[in-house]
Amino acid sequence: MKPSPFEYVAPTSMEEALAVLAGDPDETKVLAGGQSLVPMMNFRLARPERLVDINRIPGIAGTDVVADRLVIRTRTRHLALQNTSLPGPLGHLLRHAAAKVGHLPIRTRGTFGGSLAHCDAASEWCLVASLLDADITAESQARGSRTIAAADFFRSIFTTALEPDEILTSVSLPLLDDSWTAGIAEFARRAGDFGIVTATAAVQVVDGTVTEARVSLGGVGEVPFRSVAAESTMRGEAWTTDLITAAAQAAAEEVDPPSDIHGDAAYRRDLVRALLPRALGRP
Amino acid sequence: MTGTTTGAEPQTWTGRALPRLEDPAILRGWGTYVADVAARDPGCLHVRFVRSAHASGRILSITAPPGVTMFTAADLDGVQPIRAVLHRPDFVAVATPVLATDVVRFVGEPIALVVADSEAEAEDALDRVEVEIEELPAVLSTQHAVSGHAPLVHDVEFPGDPNTVVDGHIHTDGFDAAFAAADRVVAIQVSSARQSAMPLEARAAHAAYDRATGRSTLHATLQMPHVTRTGIADSLGISEDDLRVVSPDVGGGFGAKMTLAREDIALVWVSRRLRRDVAWIETREENFLAAWHSREQVYDIEGAFTADGDLVALRGDLVCDVGAYCCSPVTWGVEPLMALAELPGPYKVEHYSVRSRGITTNKCPIAPYRGVSRPMQVLAMERLFDVAAAELELDRVDIRHRNLISEFPHRAPSGLVLDQASHQETLAAAVELADLSDFRARQAAAREAGRYLGIGISCFAERTGYGTPAFVARNQPYELPRTASPDVITPGYERVLLTMDPSGGVVLRIGAAPHGQGLRTTLTQVVCDQLGISPEAVRVIDSDTDATPYGWGSFASRAMVIAGGASMLAAQDLAERLRGLAAARLGGLPDDIDLTDGAARLRGTDDAVALSVLARDVYHSAHLLPDKGQPALESVGFYDPSGTFANACHVAEVEVDVETGQVDIHRFLVAEDAGRLINPAIVDGQIHGGVAQGVANALYEELVYDERGVLVTTSLMDYLPPTVHEMPSIEILHLETISPASLTGAKGVGEGGTIGAPAALANAISDALEPFGVGVFHLPATPHRVRAAIRDGEDLHVVARPVPRPEKEAD
Amino acid sequence: MSIPSAVPVRLYVNGDRYDVSVEPRRTLADALREDCGLTGTHLGCEHGVCGACTVLVDGQPMRSCLMFAVQAEGSSVRTVEGLAIDDTTLHPVQQAFWEHHGLQCGFCTPGFLTLAAGYLEEHPDAGEAELRDVLSSNLCRCTGYQNIVKATLAAQQAMNGDPDGDTDGDTDTDADVGGEPA
Incomplete structure (x- = not known):
C-alpha cells in the first residue's frame, strides 16, 4: 500500500502549475486535497509519474458572490463550505452537502474542485454542480480559460471534459432566492460513506405553483443523472406532497441504475423513490 | 449462588474497575506494535508476498527480472508444509505448503515473496514479478463442492462426500420416535455471510537473525506465541530453542491471530537464508484476502415441539464452508464440531439428531473469529423459538422460560456438562429492564404512524475456559504410539511462574498472550489479593517464549479463567510460604499470619514484617531460612479446567425504515452472567466490543466473492465495520453466579457480545417486519x-450461488 | 526503474524540528514513523478510512496516510506523542481515556486521541451529537465506542474546568461502569 514513485512539483502560481502540466500532460496529475487520488495511489490503481501540487498556490481557495452567482474557487476545502455563512437556499444546500462528504479529517483536506475533477458518480459536489447547472472554469497554458457547462462536464466514471493539460480553477453556481427550496438526501451504509443513492433537488415555488424544478441523482449511473421526468412532473404543478411523490415515482421509473454488492437496480430505484421526497422536505 | 452487583466498592483488588496498567504507555504513543519494531530497525529488509489472482489454477511460471530478489516454493528446500490433524475417521487432513507449490487454491494464496530495502521498493519489485497460472474450475459453494460433479479442492481421499473434510453426527437413542410424536415441527434455515475478524492492526512480523548464536527472533502479532514457535520450528526443521517468538503490543486479535501463518514461517526462513533482519507488514487488502475468514455457514434445523412449547427433539444439518486449507492448530473442524457439540446452548432438549459438516472450497481458509460458530448456533435456536412461538401462539418469553436449563449440572445431548448458571434469571432480568409491555404500546403507536419498531431477544450459554478435556473430546480416544507422535495438538492447560525478587517485587510469567484485553491488569488484581500487595509491586511478563512458560495463548474466552486460576494457585502457594516464613519470625502459626499492605502481620497483634524483608532474607541469608527451603521465592501455578459456561440474554430494540431497509438500533440491553467480575470495567469493555462485532455481523460486514472466486471486498469502503454512529449505547446488567468450575469464580466473557447480538437483532428486525409477513x-x-x-414479501434468506452444471451437460 | 531521489523536508512535529530526506512518495505517516521515530501514529488501512493515522496538521485533523511528507514542509504537526503536558501529566483526553477504559488493544487510540484533543481544544462547547459525529471519523474494533464517547465527554468537562470532570486520578471510585456518561 505504498505509491509508485513519482516526481513532485509544488508551484506557487497557477501559471507555473499550468506550465508543468503542459510539459507532460498525460503523465502528470494535479494534487489538490488528495483524499481520492492518494488512496488510489496507495492501492497503485493510479500511478502518475508526476504530481503537481496546487496547495502552495495563493488565492485559489474561498468563495465570492459575483452578481447573482456564487463563485467557488477550486481549492476550497469541504470544511469551508460546511461552515459557509452564505444565506438562503444555496447556503443551506452547500452546508448540508458538505456535511455528507466523508468525515472531518477528510473535509479538512479535500477540495471542491478536486471532487468535481475526480468525477465520482456518488460525489455530493458533482451532484450539486449538476443540479444547479454550474459553470465550470478550466485553464490551460495553451488555450487559456474556458467555461464548461455542468451538463457537458461529467462524461463517465472518473472522466470529465477536462483536457489533460487543464486545471479546474473555479465553479459558479446561481444564488437561489427565497422562492427556492433546495436539499440533499443521501443513503449511505455508514456515516461518511459514499451514498448508494443520493438525491439532490431544487424547486422554485411561486404562489403555490412550481415554476422551476431541478433534480439530480447520484448512484444511479456513471455520472450525476438529471431526472427530466421528475422535473417535468413538477413544473407548473401545485406544490403538494402528492406532487413530490409523483416526481419521485417518475424519477424511479426513469433511472436505469447499476447493481453492485450494496444493492441491485431495483433497490436503487426504491432509494430514489424514498430519497427524493426527503431531499425536498415537506411543502 | 447468584447475585447482582451492588456497585459498592470492594475491599479487595479484584472486583474493582481499576484503570488498566497497560494504558499509560499506549496513551502516550509509546506502545510497541510489530510495525514499530520494524520502523526502529533501519537496516531491516522488507518482504511482500506474490499472491494468486485465481481461485484455482496450476502455476506455470513465476519470473522476476534481474534486480528483484524473489523466492518461491522451489527455494524452500526441506521446509515442511503445515499439517493440522484431528484423530477422528471423518476428518480429512491436508498439507498447507508455506508457498504454493504447483497449484493455487484461493485468491490471495501466497506463491512467492520478494525482498527489498523498503516496503515501497518491495511493492515496486512485486509489480515486476510475472506469474503465469492456468486457471482451473473453482469450487465456490458447498452445494457445488458436494454435488459429485465438482473438482476436488485437494487431491486426497475423502472418506465420505466429496470435498467434505469433517462430517460429525450425533443421533440420540429414541430420537425418531420422539420426533414423530411431537405436536408440531418447526423448520427453519438460517445462514451467515463470510466475515473477517479484521483487527485494526493487520498481521505483521519481523524476523531477526543473530549471527553469533544462529538464533532467530520473530516479533509477530499473535495470540499463541508458543504454539507459533512450535509450528515454525516444525516446518523449518529447527529446534525450538533456535527460535524466540515475541508478541509485543497486539493490535487486536479476535481469533484471527491464533492460527499459524504461512507468511510467518516464510519470513523466518528468508531471514535465516539471508542472515538479515526482515519484516512483513501486511496491508489491509492482504488482510482481507488471506488472513482468515469465518462464519459462512448454513444451518437447516427442525424443532419438534409439544403444543405447550416444550422442545422435545432437535434435528439439524449444519454446513460450514471452511475454505481452501486447514487452519492450525484448531483445524477446519473448529466451526462444525463446535456447532455439533453446542447447538442447543442454554436450552434443554433430550432428543438430538445433528449432522455437522465442514466442506472445503476455493476460498480463503476459515479460522476462529470471536464466537466461532456460536453466533450461528444462537441465531438458529433463537429464530426457531420466535417462529415456534408464532406458530404455536405462545409468548416469546414464556416459550424460552419453558425450555431454558434450570437444574445444574446439566448434561446436554452431546455429552457436554453445563455448570451453574443463571439462564432463567438473565432472561427475566433483561425482559424486565426492556419493559416489554411499554414497548408493545410504543410499537403499536408507531405502526399507526407508519413507523416500524421491533424487539428481539436472544439467550445463550457461552462455553469458556476450555481446558484440555474439552479439546480431547474433539478426537476419538487414542494412545500414544510407541515411538512416534500422534501429530494431534490438544490445547488446554495454562502454567504460570510467579517469583518474588529480593526487593519484594513480584513477577508473574504467563503462557497466555493478551491482545488488548487488559489481562496484565486482571491477573495483577488476582495476585495482589492473595499476596496482600498493591499493583505497583507486580509485573506481568507475557508473550515472549524466552521469558514465559509454555502455554496456549489467549483465545476462546479462556485467559481469565485458566491463566487466572493458575495465577491464583501460584499466588496462594507463594503466600503460604511467606506466611510460614513470617510465622517463624513473629511467632504463631502460618494460619495466624495475614498478608496485607505489603507486610505479613500476626493476627491480633501489631507485629508485622515487610514482605521485602522476608524476601531479601530468603535470598541473602539463605543459611538462616527457618523452613530449610530453597533460597528463592517462586511458585508454579497450573490449571486445566474442563470449562465453564457464562450466560447472557440480549435484547435489541430496532426501527426499520421500510422505504430504504435501514435498521437503526434504538436500544441494546445485555443481562450478563460472567461469574465473578475481576475488573468490572474490563468485563464491560469486552461486552461492548463483542456487541459491536455482533452488530457488524448482523447488519454491516460481509466478504463477497464474485463468480470467478475473486474477493471484491478488499477495502474498508466495501467491508464496513460500524463507526460510533452506527452503534447504540449498550446497557449492561450483571448477574454473578459463582461456579465451582472456575477457581477465581470468573467465567470467560470475551466472546459473548458477539455471540448473542446477531440473533437478538435478527429477531428484532423480524418483529418489526411482522406486518409485512417476512x-x-x-x-x-x-x-x-x-x-x-419487504418489497417482495419474501423472508430474508441466503441466495444460493448457482451450482455450475456438470461438464457433460454443459454442451 | 529510476526512482526520483529523496528531497529534503523540514517538519515541525510536537514543537521539534526534524530535517529529513524523503522520497516524494513517502506519506506523512511513514515519515513520522520511520524518519522522525514517532511510531505512535499507526497505519490501519492506508486508504483514509480507519483513522488510526490521524494527526493534527496546523491544528486540523488529517489522515497522515493521505498526505505526502513533502506537502507538510514547514507545517506544524502534532501527534499523539505531543499531547501530554509533560512526563507526569497526561492531556485531559488521555487521562479520561485511561480512567474510562477508552482503549483496549490501543492500536486505534492515537488517532482517536489526536482527533478528540484537537476538536475539543477548538470547540469546547461541542454537544454530544456533534462529538459523536467527529468520533465517527475513526474506527475502533475493540471498544464498541462506548467508553470512547464516555471518555471524550469526560475530557470535555475536565478541559472546561468542570469539577465533575473526574480528572483527579482517583479512579477507584469509578465503579459506575456500563451506565450512562455522567
Whole structure:
C-alpha cells in the first residue's frame, strides 16, 4: 500500500502549475486535497509519474458572490463550505452537502474542485454542480480559460471534459432566492460513506405553483443523472406532497441504475423513490 | 449462588474497575506494535508476498527480472508444509505448503515473496514479478463442492462426500420416535455471510537473525506465541530453542491471530537464508484476502415441539464452508464440531439428531473469529423459538422460560456438562429492564404512524475456559504410539511462574498472550489479593517464549479463567510460604499470619514484617531460612479446567425504515452472567466490543466473492465495520453466579457480545417486519436485503450461488 | 526503474524540528514513523478510512496516510506523542481515556486521541451529537465506542474546568461502569 514513485512539483502560481502540466500532460496529475487520488495511489490503481501540487498556490481557495452567482474557487476545502455563512437556499444546500462528504479529517483536506475533477458518480459536489447547472472554469497554458457547462462536464466514471493539460480553477453556481427550496438526501451504509443513492433537488415555488424544478441523482449511473421526468412532473404543478411523490415515482421509473454488492437496480430505484421526497422536505 | 452487583466498592483488588496498567504507555504513543519494531530497525529488509489472482489454477511460471530478489516454493528446500490433524475417521487432513507449490487454491494464496530495502521498493519489485497460472474450475459453494460433479479442492481421499473434510453426527437413542410424536415441527434455515475478524492492526512480523548464536527472533502479532514457535520450528526443521517468538503490543486479535501463518514461517526462513533482519507488514487488502475468514455457514434445523412449547427433539444439518486449507492448530473442524457439540446452548432438549459438516472450497481458509460458530448456533435456536412461538401462539418469553436449563449440572445431548448458571434469571432480568409491555404500546403507536419498531431477544450459554478435556473430546480416544507422535495438538492447560525478587517485587510469567484485553491488569488484581500487595509491586511478563512458560495463548474466552486460576494457585502457594516464613519470625502459626499492605502481620497483634524483608532474607541469608527451603521465592501455578459456561440474554430494540431497509438500533440491553467480575470495567469493555462485532455481523460486514472466486471486498469502503454512529449505547446488567468450575469464580466473557447480538437483532428486525409477513434468516441483514424482503414479501434468506452444471451437460 | 531521489523536508512535529530526506512518495505517516521515530501514529488501512493515522496538521485533523511528507514542509504537526503536558501529566483526553477504559488493544487510540484533543481544544462547547459525529471519523474494533464517547465527554468537562470532570486520578471510585456518561 505504498505509491509508485513519482516526481513532485509544488508551484506557487497557477501559471507555473499550468506550465508543468503542459510539459507532460498525460503523465502528470494535479494534487489538490488528495483524499481520492492518494488512496488510489496507495492501492497503485493510479500511478502518475508526476504530481503537481496546487496547495502552495495563493488565492485559489474561498468563495465570492459575483452578481447573482456564487463563485467557488477550486481549492476550497469541504470544511469551508460546511461552515459557509452564505444565506438562503444555496447556503443551506452547500452546508448540508458538505456535511455528507466523508468525515472531518477528510473535509479538512479535500477540495471542491478536486471532487468535481475526480468525477465520482456518488460525489455530493458533482451532484450539486449538476443540479444547479454550474459553470465550470478550466485553464490551460495553451488555450487559456474556458467555461464548461455542468451538463457537458461529467462524461463517465472518473472522466470529465477536462483536457489533460487543464486545471479546474473555479465553479459558479446561481444564488437561489427565497422562492427556492433546495436539499440533499443521501443513503449511505455508514456515516461518511459514499451514498448508494443520493438525491439532490431544487424547486422554485411561486404562489403555490412550481415554476422551476431541478433534480439530480447520484448512484444511479456513471455520472450525476438529471431526472427530466421528475422535473417535468413538477413544473407548473401545485406544490403538494402528492406532487413530490409523483416526481419521485417518475424519477424511479426513469433511472436505469447499476447493481453492485450494496444493492441491485431495483433497490436503487426504491432509494430514489424514498430519497427524493426527503431531499425536498415537506411543502 | 447468584447475585447482582451492588456497585459498592470492594475491599479487595479484584472486583474493582481499576484503570488498566497497560494504558499509560499506549496513551502516550509509546506502545510497541510489530510495525514499530520494524520502523526502529533501519537496516531491516522488507518482504511482500506474490499472491494468486485465481481461485484455482496450476502455476506455470513465476519470473522476476534481474534486480528483484524473489523466492518461491522451489527455494524452500526441506521446509515442511503445515499439517493440522484431528484423530477422528471423518476428518480429512491436508498439507498447507508455506508457498504454493504447483497449484493455487484461493485468491490471495501466497506463491512467492520478494525482498527489498523498503516496503515501497518491495511493492515496486512485486509489480515486476510475472506469474503465469492456468486457471482451473473453482469450487465456490458447498452445494457445488458436494454435488459429485465438482473438482476436488485437494487431491486426497475423502472418506465420505466429496470435498467434505469433517462430517460429525450425533443421533440420540429414541430420537425418531420422539420426533414423530411431537405436536408440531418447526423448520427453519438460517445462514451467515463470510466475515473477517479484521483487527485494526493487520498481521505483521519481523524476523531477526543473530549471527553469533544462529538464533532467530520473530516479533509477530499473535495470540499463541508458543504454539507459533512450535509450528515454525516444525516446518523449518529447527529446534525450538533456535527460535524466540515475541508478541509485543497486539493490535487486536479476535481469533484471527491464533492460527499459524504461512507468511510467518516464510519470513523466518528468508531471514535465516539471508542472515538479515526482515519484516512483513501486511496491508489491509492482504488482510482481507488471506488472513482468515469465518462464519459462512448454513444451518437447516427442525424443532419438534409439544403444543405447550416444550422442545422435545432437535434435528439439524449444519454446513460450514471452511475454505481452501486447514487452519492450525484448531483445524477446519473448529466451526462444525463446535456447532455439533453446542447447538442447543442454554436450552434443554433430550432428543438430538445433528449432522455437522465442514466442506472445503476455493476460498480463503476459515479460522476462529470471536464466537466461532456460536453466533450461528444462537441465531438458529433463537429464530426457531420466535417462529415456534408464532406458530404455536405462545409468548416469546414464556416459550424460552419453558425450555431454558434450570437444574445444574446439566448434561446436554452431546455429552457436554453445563455448570451453574443463571439462564432463567438473565432472561427475566433483561425482559424486565426492556419493559416489554411499554414497548408493545410504543410499537403499536408507531405502526399507526407508519413507523416500524421491533424487539428481539436472544439467550445463550457461552462455553469458556476450555481446558484440555474439552479439546480431547474433539478426537476419538487414542494412545500414544510407541515411538512416534500422534501429530494431534490438544490445547488446554495454562502454567504460570510467579517469583518474588529480593526487593519484594513480584513477577508473574504467563503462557497466555493478551491482545488488548487488559489481562496484565486482571491477573495483577488476582495476585495482589492473595499476596496482600498493591499493583505497583507486580509485573506481568507475557508473550515472549524466552521469558514465559509454555502455554496456549489467549483465545476462546479462556485467559481469565485458566491463566487466572493458575495465577491464583501460584499466588496462594507463594503466600503460604511467606506466611510460614513470617510465622517463624513473629511467632504463631502460618494460619495466624495475614498478608496485607505489603507486610505479613500476626493476627491480633501489631507485629508485622515487610514482605521485602522476608524476601531479601530468603535470598541473602539463605543459611538462616527457618523452613530449610530453597533460597528463592517462586511458585508454579497450573490449571486445566474442563470449562465453564457464562450466560447472557440480549435484547435489541430496532426501527426499520421500510422505504430504504435501514435498521437503526434504538436500544441494546445485555443481562450478563460472567461469574465473578475481576475488573468490572474490563468485563464491560469486552461486552461492548463483542456487541459491536455482533452488530457488524448482523447488519454491516460481509466478504463477497464474485463468480470467478475473486474477493471484491478488499477495502474498508466495501467491508464496513460500524463507526460510533452506527452503534447504540449498550446497557449492561450483571448477574454473578459463582461456579465451582472456575477457581477465581470468573467465567470467560470475551466472546459473548458477539455471540448473542446477531440473533437478538435478527429477531428484532423480524418483529418489526411482522406486518409485512417476512422475517430475517440470513445475516447480515443489509438495507438492500431488508428492503427486498419487504418489497417482495419474501423472508430474508441466503441466495444460493448457482451450482455450475456438470461438464457433460454443459454442451 | 529510476526512482526520483529523496528531497529534503523540514517538519515541525510536537514543537521539534526534524530535517529529513524523503522520497516524494513517502506519506506523512511513514515519515513520522520511520524518519522522525514517532511510531505512535499507526497505519490501519492506508486508504483514509480507519483513522488510526490521524494527526493534527496546523491544528486540523488529517489522515497522515493521505498526505505526502513533502506537502507538510514547514507545517506544524502534532501527534499523539505531543499531547501530554509533560512526563507526569497526561492531556485531559488521555487521562479520561485511561480512567474510562477508552482503549483496549490501543492500536486505534492515537488517532482517536489526536482527533478528540484537537476538536475539543477548538470547540469546547461541542454537544454530544456533534462529538459523536467527529468520533465517527475513526474506527475502533475493540471498544464498541462506548467508553470512547464516555471518555471524550469526560475530557470535555475536565478541559472546561468542570469539577465533575473526574480528572483527579482517583479512579477507584469509578465503579459506575456500563451506565450512562455522567
